[in-house]
Amino acid sequence: MTFSNLLKSAVFGLAMLGVTVPAMADQLADIKAKGKIETATDMHYAPFDMIDNGTYEGMTKDLFDAVAKEIGAEPVYQDIPWTAELPGLEVKKFDIIIAPVTITPERLQRYAFTLPIADATVALLRAASNADLKKPEDIKGKTVGVQQGTAQFKQLQAFGDKIGGVNIKEYGTTDEAYADLAAGRLDAVAGSLPNLTYLVKTRPETFAMFDKATFGQPTYFAWVVRKDADSESFVKAINAAMLKMTDDGRVKAIQEKWLGASAELPREVPTK
Structure with a gap:
């Protein structure tokens, strides 16, 4: 007898004895x-x-x-x-x-x-007025914002260690990080590629992507x-x-x- 048949027989036997068998949650x-x-x-x-x-x-x-x-x-x-x-x-x-x-x-x-x-590949955003940041390695020693508790934070942290150090500032929302970048309190923001691309599309006078924007593993x-x-x-x-x-x-x-x-x-x- 297979396990499935054995289970069915057990359930049937319990039912015959008047025992209520709870239905499997779905x-x-x-x-x-x-x-x-x-x-x-x-x-x-x-x-x-x-x-x-x-x-x-x-x-x-x-x-x-x-x-x-x-x-x-x-x-x-x-x-x-x-x-x-x-x-x-x-x-x-x-x-x-x-x-x-x-x-x-x-x-x-x-x-x-x-x-x-x-x-969801991680990418980098800069102020439109800051043309000095072109490739991901340029954030060495810079202050970069990122949303806390995200995979993008972990990838930024690993990348910072690899290139010799990045000052990472965590935010509760990406909107807060964007605001600080626009105000000059950050050098860059790390986030997922589609989010940053959309932001640049809607606010090109304020933000721009790095020339080579993405880093880390495709996700x-x-x-x-x-x-x-x-x-x-x-x-x-x-x-x-x-x-x-x-x-x-x-x-x-x-x-x-x-x-x-x-x-x-x-x-x-x-x-x-």
Whole structure:
């Protein structure tokens, strides 16, 4: 007798004895039953998440609106500081983190990631008036801002050690770092390539990319779900929706709307 048949026989036997057998938890079934998906994101991370005149918008919202429709549930969007998102997910304050989270080997061990939604390779931003900074190595001895607790911070730290030292200043949000760069209190800001490209596109009089902007390993952004058996069906449903939207052109259209260009993304979750 196989283990599966043995388990079925045991469950049937318990039922015959009048013993109540609890149903296995299934996050997707629970979401469909309540008709909503509780999400968390930091709404200060343009062009993925932002608030315009009190209204939440951005690439993340457009993507997840479409994914939620495919799943058959209404998304509930919550503005949560980045540093509170992963802890909140673990204690089930929400179903999913839709803030763009960089896939890293360490995080893969603890969380379940969806298919990538965008490139997350770390890059450097300077003031438009500062033409002396051209390549990543030029930040040696300079003061560089970065959002705290991010994969971009870790890559900046490692790169700084490699080139002989960088004065790193951490910020709660990228907007705070951009403001200090514009005010001359920073020499540069490190962040993901699409975020910085969008900022330069919208504020070219204030900011500019380094001539060679990126450094470190190529990485991707994705959404994060709890890594347990309950959540497996939910992750599969999201990935199925994303693949469908990729194949019918919706992902490309949303990328072009918010990033100005589209990129081919992995059809499997990167493992490193």
